[in-house]
Amino acid sequence: MSFSVNFPLFCIVGSLLTAVVSSVLGDRWARRVCMAMVSVVAVLNGVLLGYLTGLGRSVSYTMGHYPHPWGNELTLDSLEALVSVVFSLVLLLCLLGGKAQLQRDLGDRKRNLYYVMAALVQTSLLALVYTNDVFTGYVFIEICTIASCGLLMIRQIGRTTLASVRYMIFSLIGSGLFMLGVVFLYNITGHLLMPELKQTLADLWQSGLYRAPLLTGMSLITIGLAIKSGLFPFHFWMPDTYGYATPSSAGILSGLVSKGYIFLLLKLIFRAFGTQVFYGAGIHHILYLLGVIGMVVGSVSAIREDDIFRMVAYSSAAQIGYIYMGIGISPDLGVTAAVYHILTHAITKPALFLASAQLTDGAGGSKRFRELQGAAYSNWVAGLGFSVGALSMIGLPFTMGLIAKYLFARAAFQSELKMIPTLVVLGISTVLNTLYFARTILRLYNRPKRKLAKPCPVRRQIPYAVSALVLSGMNLLLGIVAQPLISMIEQGLKQF
Amino acid sequence: MLQTLWENRIQCVAVLIFAVGFSTLLLHRNLVKKIIGLNIMDTAAYLFLTSIGYIRGRLAPIIVGTDTDPSHYANPLPAGLVLTGIVVSVSVTALMLALTIRLYDQYHTLNLDEIYYMALREQEGGQ
Numbered sequence: 001m002s003f004s005v006n007f008p009l010f011c012i013v014g015s016l017l018t019a020v021v022s023s024v025l026g027d028r029w030a031r032r033v034c035m036a037m038v039s040v041v042a043v044l045n046g047v048l049l050g051y052l053t054g055l056g057r058s059v060s061y062t063m064g065h066y067p068h069p070w071g072n073e074l075t076l077d078s079l080e081a082l083v084s085v086v087f088s089l090v091l092l093l094c095l096l097g098g099k100a101q102l103q104r105d106l107g108d109r110k111r112n113l114y115y116v117m118a119a120l121v122q123t124s125l126l127a128l129v130y131t132n133d134v135f136t137g138y139v140f141i142e143i144c145t146i147a148s149c150g151l152l153m154i155r156q157i158g159r160t161t162l163a164s165v166r167y168m169i170f171s172l173i174g175s176g177l178f179m180l181g182v183v184f185l186y187n188i189t190g191h192l193l194m195p196e197l198k199q200t201l202a203d204l205w206q207s208g209l210y211r212a213p214l215l216t217g218m219s220l221i222t223i224g225l226a227i228k229s230g231l232f233p234f235h236f237w238m239p240d241t242y243g244y245a246t247p248s249s250a251g252i253l254s255g256l257v258s259k260g261y262i263f264l265l266l267k268l269i270f271r272a273f274g275t276q277v278f279y280g281a282g283i284h285h286i287l288y289l290l291g292v293i294g295m296v297v298g299s300v301s302a303i304r305e306d307d308i309f310r311m312v313a314y315s316s317a318a319q320i321g322y323i324y325m326g327i328g329i330s331p332d333l334g335v336t337a338a339v340y341h342i343l344t345h346a347i348t349k350p351a352l353f354l355a356s357a358q359l360t361d362g363a364g365g366s367k368r369f370r371e372l373q374g375a376a377y378s379n380w381v382a383g384l385g386f387s388v389g390a391l392s393m394i395g396l397p398f399t400m401g402l403i404a405k406y407l408f409a410r411a412a413f414q415s416e417l418k419m420i421p422t423l424v425v426l427g428i429s430t431v432l433n434t435l436y437f438a439r440t441i442l443r444l445y446n447r448p449k450r451k452l453a454k455p456c457p458v459r460r461q462i463p464y465a466v467s468a469l470v471l472s473g474m475n476l477l478l479g480i481v482a483q484p485l486i487s488m489i490e491q492g493l494k495q496f
Numbered sequence: 497m498l499q500t501l502w503e504n505r506i507q508c509v510a511v512l513i514f515a516v517g518f519s520t521l522l523l524h525r526n527l528v529k530k531i532i533g534l535n536i537m538d539t540a541a542y543l544f545l546t547s548i549g550y551i552r553g554r555l556a557p558i559i560v561g562t563d564t565d566p567s568h569y570a571n572p573l574p575a576g577l578v579l580t581g582i583v584v585s586v587s588v589t590a591l592m593l594a595l596t597i598r599l600y601d602q603y604h605t606l607n608l609d610e611i612y613y614m615a616l617r618e619q620e621g622g623q
Contacts, residue, residue, distance in 0.1 A: 145588075161599050165595050
């Protein structure tokens with residue numbers, strides 16, 4: 001067994017220690033330590049990804065000295081390593097790209113606390129991705145909730161505090177339901193480790209005993225995670241939360257935290273419930289339906305918004321709908337599309353939030369579209385970042401968005417019942433996305449009659465420019481050379 | 497039916513308490529009441545969990561003396577889960593109360609609707 005199987009544990013513990021250490025460091029050092037740790041995590045997971053891809057199977061990593069049915073475990077396979085690499089990279093770029101706004105929004109008050117929260121989010125995301133134990137999942141869901149609320153409330157204006165309260169209430173309802181579901185399943189099966197849970201559930205489902213409580217438990221877990229990740233009709237906290245957070249936080253919350261919950265759900269479906277039980281029980285039909293409605297409702301709400309941040313936030317609700325639609329279609333092609341879209345959205349949405357922040361700063365701080373006319377001329381990097389992100393959300397060629405839409409359409413042909421509705425909604429949603437994103441791009445590049453704001457000084461922009469160029473580059477690269485990524489996801493799902 | 501209910505009376509009570517907490521959390525506009533509802537909801541889940549671990553006639557799962565036969569002891573795992581859950585609930589409550597204090601300092605009310613309107617007006621005034 002290679003040494004690299006220890007890396008996930010090192011990463012989780014290391015990020016946790018980073019959080020502790022950052023709390024006593026000054027602003028600058030906290031920032032350096034945190035960003036160094038996130039980079040190290042990305043590299044270590046990259047090495048692990050290489051090893052696991054070569055190995056071709058998943059590995060369970062026992063923690064402590066308690067063996068299988070009692071102890072706590074991590075599972076390692078290539079899909080988890082891949083998701084961790086992307087998450088760490090995006091986290092790093094979010095912290096880098098939002099630096100200027102962080103300094104403005106936080107002032108001189110204990111800026112190091114922001115990096116404490118970022119390190120905690122990193123810890124909990126890694127734990128959610130790697131854990132093999134349902135209750136550990138619950139604990140890290142709560143840590144993630146608290147840390148992400150910290151990222152949000154650190155900007156001390158009224159609307160943000162209000163948004164944090166709302167976010168907390170919704171999140172807590174979600175995690176309460178999740179815990180209740182776990183308790184139900186534990187009550188009947190007596191297991192918390194995923195493989196044992198899956199075995200027992202499959203046997204029980206076959207025998208027909210305890211159908212109702214099992215179904216209740218699985219539904220509670222699914223609903224809990226759906227509320228936390230913002231599936232329609234639970235998406236109402238999204239615009240306020242993402243719209244009034246400092247841009248780094250908006251990127252982290254929309255791009256990573258909600259995806260972490262969805263990835264945990266996927267893991268539970270594959271490893272704890274078993275696809276046969278989950279898809280046999282019919283819960284996926286509900287996810288499909290809500291996803292499809294969310295795609296349309298999110299986009300329609302986005303069209304009606306006059307505030308660029310809230311528009312991008314509502315578009316998140318639509319994209320979460322896409323992911324759940326993929327999960328609802330089928331456990332193989334559908335979930336492949338869903339995982340690909342998780343990565344697409346994780347790379348695209350932070351780029352959009354960061355770019356919007358730069359553009360609004362260039363336009364004198366107003367988020368209204370009217371004032372943003374021609375904003376791309378005073379900040380061409382942000383204009384480019386926003387355009388690439390927006391084109392990817394629309395689904396133009398050479399971006400990840402197109403590949404994601406293609407994968408969803410391919411999955412749709414698997415199911416006779418869902419083929420027509422999926423294709424129709426994909427079409428409608430693309431048109432709606434085009435309406436509001438194309439409108440925004442046109443406005444950004446439309447020269448206003450009045451004089452343009454003077455271009456932002458280049459030196460202050462370097463961190464943002466690096467982050468925007470890397471995010472856009474990743475988006476284009478993975479959109480043009482998508483096949484390796486898709487086969488990696490497919491291989492990873494087989495090992496699940 | 498009645499017998500089943502009586503046999504599972506603790507679980508039934510737990511579900512009722514959960515419903516009380518959940519509705520308090522959703523329906524009240526007062527932030528402190530919402531937090532209380534949240535705590536009641538958590539407590540119900542812990543009651544539910546503890547009642548699974550408790551087995552009538554068995555000892556607490558701590559070995560004193562030479563009795564190491566597992567069938568004489570209750571299940572320790574649910575108790576461990578409840579402890580973890582309580583820690584989580586305490587920290588979440590603390591965070592929520594901190595947020596409440598911050599909102600109260602700014603708007604001098606605990607009613608979420610009023611706070612929302614004030615925040616809206618504040619924003620419109622700012623632009």
